[in-house]
Amino acid sequence: MIFTVFCAYFSGSFSATPIPSSQADRIGKSYLVNSFLTTVYSGTNASDLAQASNTPWDAIAFGAGSDSSTSIVYGLGADSNSNLNKIYKRTLNAQIVAEGNDSTEACIETVETLLIP
Amino acid sequence: MQNVGRTIGAGPGYAAILSVGWEPGVGYQVYINIVSGSSVSQTKLTTNTNMVIYFYPGNVWYESDTGVFFYTFSEATSEPIHIIYLGGIYVDGTPYWNTPLTMPTIPGNSIAYLKGGGDNYISASNIYIIWKDLTSLAIYYSKTAKSDSTSTAGPATLLVTDTAMLTYIPAGVWSSKYTYGVTLGLTDITMITPKHTDVTFLNGVFTNAVGSGLSYNYANGATQHVVGWPIDMGYVLVAAYASWWPRL
Numbered sequence: 589m590i591f592t593v594f595c596a597y598f599s600g601s602f603s604a605t606p607i608p609s610s611q612a613d614r615i616g617k618s619y620l621v622n623s624f625l626t627t628v629y630s631g632t633n634a635s636d637l638a639q640a641s642n643t644p645w646d647a648i649a650f651g652a653g654s655d656s657s658t659s660i661v662y663g664l665g666a667d668s669n670s671n672l673n674k675i676y677k678r679t680l681n682a683q684i685v686a687e688g689n690d691s692t693e694a695c696i697e698t699v700e701t702l703l704i705p
Numbered sequence: 706m707q708n709v710g711r712t713i714g715a716g717p718g719y720a721a722i723l724s725v726g727w728e729p730g731v732g733y734q735v736y737i738n739i740v741s742g743s744s745v746s747q748t749k750l751t752t753n754t755n756m757v758i759y760f761y762p763g764n765v766w767y768e769s770d771t772g773v774f775f776y777t778f779s780e781a782t783s784e785p786i787h788i789i790y791l792g793g794i795y796v797d798g799t800p801y802w803n804t805p806l807t808m809p810t811i812p813g814n815s816i817a818y819l820k821g822g823g824d825n826y827i828s829a830s831n832i833y834i835i836w837k838d839l840t841s842l843a844i845y846y847s848k849t850a851k852s853d854s855t856s857t858a859g860p861a862t863l864l865v866t867d868t869a870m871l872t873y874i875p876a877g878v879w880s881s882k883y884t885y886g887v888t889l890g891l892t893d894i895t896m897i898t899p900k901h902t903d904v905t906f907l908n909g910v911f912t913n914a915v916g917s918g919l920s921y922n923y924a925n926g927a928t929q930h931v932v933g934w935p936i937d938m939g940y941v942l943v944a945a946y947a948s949w950w951p952r953l
Contacts, residue, residue, distance in 0.1 A: 664711055
């Protein structure tokens with residue numbers, strides 16, 4: 589539920605996606621303030637909630653993938669002392685994200701939970 | 706116990722998380738955790754043995770040409786005396802500076818909203834650090850040459866001070882290829898309805914600020930965070946707001 593706020597921010601971070609060929613589309617894709625949101629985590633989804641229910645709202649980051657076909661969203665998990673202990677990594681399909689209307693998490697290609705050594 | 710914090714920055718294929726953790730019987734420590742693919746490596750940045758010293762993460766950003774994650778954090782004792790640190794680490798865990806650079810702040814004054822960034826998306830020549838002095842309600846910045854031979858951080862310089870009507874918070878230091886900016890969140894209560902927006906000082910000119918035009922109807926305060934990066938037409942600027950809108 590809280591992550592959806594970040595989806596709004598993500599709607600602006602489309603530089604990692606393929607650049608549209610027409611000038612009109614470029615402008616359209618550059619200003620996504622009024623576009624639909626892309627959901628990458630939902631508190632109403634049981635499996636999402638099971639994975640990262642303790643990720644605070646300010647512990648999310650989006651980044652480019654290893655090539656232009658993917659983007660990545662990272663979430664942080666903490667133990668009972670609030671010490672960082674997990675990183676939730678979701679690899680996103682950049683093309684689906686670029687379409688700007690994915691409300692079903694179809695853009696998510698892989699889900700990983702990385703443990704802090 | 707301190708509310709331990711963390712901040713995260715991402716680069717192509719990598720991410721770095723700056724975290725503060727409690728080392729039982731010793732004290733708080735600062736760690737940087739680098740994610741590469743499906744592996745995570747952790748480096749401890751401090752050797753604190755004083756249980757009443759606290760650390761607060763600032764931010765982390767990635768410079769792709771050098772493959773370095775730069776980071777900021779602050780240290781505070783109960784006085785409070787704050788010290789700001791600027792460090793860097795390559796993705797393989799090698800430190801950019803053997804010892805993080807330090808920036809003195811006004812003794813006795815607490816600071817917050819620590820943010821840093823380079824003056825170019827690649828091959829930055831300088832790093833700007835901004836923070837707010839919570840006692841004097843003033844925003845300061847520091848300009849430091851980005852070189853592995855740099856041993857001293859640039860001096861703290863007053864940027865702007867809150868007024869009765871205008872309240873500022875550091876939102877970010879961002880850069881593209883030809884433009885960079887130091888952006889402050891701005892709350893203007895001149896009118897009955899507070900206006901939450903931001904102002905940016907562009908390309909190292911700190912005598913004139915421009916607004917981005919970005920706003921958010923459900924904003925609960927000024928711009929909290931700003932990032933920017935180059936595109937072929939110029940740059941993209943993304944502003945994040947805290948929201949009172951609880952759900953979509």
